[in-house]
Amino acid sequence: MVLRLRQPKTALSTATATSSVASFSRVVSPPSHEPLVFNDANRYEAWHSAMHEEIQALHANRTWTLVPLNPSMNVVGSRWVYKIKRRSNGSIERYKTRMVARGFTQQEGIDYSETFSPVIKHATVRLVFSIAVSCGWKIHQLDIHNAFLNGVLDKEVYMKQPPSFVDSALPSYVCRLHKSLYGLKQAPQAWYTRLNDFLLSIGFCASKVDTSLFIFSVGADICYLLVYVDDILLTGSNSLLLQPSFSY
Amino acid sequence: MGSVHYFLGIEVQSTSMGLMLRQHKYTLDILTWAGMLSCKPVDSPISTTKATILPDPLFSDATRFRQIVGALQYLTFTRPDICFAVNRVCQFMHAPTDSHWVVVKRILRYLRGTASHGLHITRSSSFALHGFTDADWASSVEDRKSTGGYLVFFDQTPISWKSSKQRTVARSSTEAEYKALADGTAEVIWLQYLLIDLQISFASAPIIWCDNLGATYFSANPVFHARTKHVEVDYHFVRDRVAKKEIQIRFISSRDQLADVFSKPLPTSSFTAFRLKLRVDPPPSA
DSSP states (O other), X not given: OOOOOOOOOOHHHHHHHHHHHTTSOOBSSOOSSOOSSHHHHTTBHHHHHHXXXXXXXXXXXXXXXXXXXXXXXXXXOEEEEEEEEEOTTSOEEEEEEEEEEOGGGOOBTTTBSOOOOOOOOHHHHHHHHHHHHHHTOOEEEXXXXXXXXXXXXXXXXXXXXXXXXXXXSSTTOEEXXXXXXXXXXXXXXXXXXXXXXXXXXXXXXEOSSOTTEEEEEETTEEEEEEEETTEEEEEEOHHHHTSGGGOO | OEEXXXXXXXXXXXXXXXXXXXXXXXXXXXXXXXXXXXXXXOSSSSOOSOOOOOOOOBOSOHHHHHHHHHHHHXXXXXXXXXXXXXXXXXXXXXXXXXXXXXXXXXXHHHHHHHTTOEEEEEOOSSOXXXXXXXEETTOOTTTOOOEEEXXXXXXXXXXXXXXXXXXXXXXXXXXXXXXXXXXHHHHHHHHHHHHHHTTOOOOSOOEXXXXXXXXXXXXXXXXXXXXXXXXXXXXXXXXXXXXXXXXEEEEOOXXXXXXXXXXXXXXXXXXXXXXXXXXXXXXXXX
């Protein structure tokens, strides 16, 4: 959910803000509700370190490179979102932060063109479950970490440097995005395309009547893969799934 | 990579006969959100008494109505038994009134008593599709449009269902049934293509059961009746598939018509019997 917030500060002023907040000591245990803005979150050690981890993951993923600002660029904003992940018994599992792009400032035709991304149809899920039960197949669930960051952008998209994580040497530069970031209009589509290309390259076929269903068959063995954005189910003949090539 | 137990908010549980798909937590979340967690449960999701058109004030919080009804729509993933009732309240999303809110609360009260129920997927002995289609002619008191519904089984397991108000007014019950039959046929054909993609072979053409004799005659008989000339496209679509032997249309008595529950409100006794056939079961006792 996108919350309405005030305009992000300019890159320069946020950079100075960071150096000042870095000096005071942080509170260890954060309150049980999620903070809405950076300044709220940054006072707590848990949120602060979660943001650092996220930034490191983004750098490791080579999500963007810094380029000088050009007046012709449409630069989208960026912000942090905070979510407390809880287990089913209500205890806290982890403090999760995401760096998101403010995709609503993107301009169609310049920053993005296609945004459609298919999801699996409910009847397909029930049919595949029914087949798996009848054949005595196990149904496996696959977890893709930071799924959307795998998507490759085909348009040039520029983003302000993340609030409070501005490069001190190049404070006036902006991020030229290479990978899709959460919040971008084309992020789900870019992720689906990347996953689709990958599955086809390892020998899966996409179903013609439900494009989120992928089928892999060798001889009499077969397996099905269902995609719901980053939730993936895999089922099929046991002899095929036990092969080492399937242990991703 | 792990065995599936929680997917898209659906709890997957093994039973002695197969798998149970439940949205127990999701249901309780909706009830908590609606403030209905401690309400008195009822045995069916919708009342059978005909609604009368009375001056009805608009519901004070339309956004809340839309949010809760929207949340209920996703619950039909594992709950075909509330599909008809949820579709009914969805028809008033643009301008909900107080009496529509009463209908929503009735659904929530039904869910309070059946929150832990789920769709039971059991082992199939034969990979065959069969469907049921039904319609309730001129059921909408506002505009006299009919409600149609279908239900498709893969052997013993229901896999696809729908209930919806038809887009045009039908001049006869046969016409309403025929439109529902065309919708059900389209779904069965899509599922057939899906089975081909899944490389599952099926021996015989799927059977669609319809409880209106007139509609079954039309699908088999090339006689073009004056009273159905305006349903020409649906007529040709279904007839063409029957002629190619891709589907079979059979007559079934209304008593055994499983799609009944997708086209009209039912009294508790027959509703409970239908729910059993829809494979919506309480959780297996531990």
